[in-house]
Amino acid sequence: MGRACSVYLECLKTTYRFNAGQIYFVYYETDTHWFKQHETCVSQIRKSDGALVGCDDEPFIDRNQTSFILVDSDMKDKHDTQTKELISTKRVRGRPVTGKALTPAEKQAAYRARKAQKSVTVTFNRDAVDVLENHVRALVAGHDVPMSPDMLESILESIRSATQSQLVQGR
Numbered sequence: 001m002g003r004a005c006s007v008y009l010e011c012l013k014t015t016y017r018f019n020a021g022q023i024y025f026v027y028y029e030t031d032t033h034w035f036k037q038h039e040t041c042v043s044q045i046r047k048s049d050g051a052l053v054g055c056d057d058e059p060f061i062d063r064n065q066t067s068f069i070l071v072d073s074d075m076k077d078k079h080d081t082q083t084k085e086l087i088s089t090k091r092v093r094g095r096p097v098t099g100k101a102l103t104p105a106e107k108q109a110a111y112r113a114r115k116a117q118k119s120v121t122v123t124f125n126r127d128a129v130d131v132l133e134n135h136v137r138a139l140v141a142g143h144d145v146p147m148s149p150d151m152l153e154s155i156l157e158s159i160r161s162a163t164q165s166q167l168v169q170g171r
Contacts, residue, residue: 120166
């Protein structure tokens with residue numbers, strides 16, 4: 001049983017229908033032969049030795065010598081994105097594969113890294129937390145509650161040290 005194919009053969013000898021050095025497209029193949037449509041004749045080429053065996057009206061060919069050789073079946077440049085395929089292949093559904101997919105663990109790690117870039121974790125003494133909370137609540141309510149300079153300096157030092165240490169760690 002034969003099948004459609006996309007193979008290219010280069011002619012080695014000039015014949016009645018084929019020119020030496022010319023590359024021809026093979027449209028059909030079996031296990032033992034390639035078939036090439038040329039004008040009104042279908043030429044049959046033996047795979048084992050490349051001999052043209054199927055055209056009886058070829059008077060200028062010695063059937064015992066190789067007439068064709070197989071050329072790379074994918075002659076298109078791998079980096080060429082503009083040339084269309086000779087035989088179109090059916091597109092696969094969905095998004096094209098890039099080969100750069102991340103595992104769920106890698107995605108989660110990247111998410112945590114992005115999240116850590118946006119925040120700084122500061123550690124305060126319990127006394128400082130109570131004083132800072134009361135001060136912020138009073139400011140929200142429109143009141144002014146004074147804080148001791150020692151407490152303000154302690155809170156400021158905690159913020160600076162946390163920011164510096166987390167910048168050094170790359171968070």
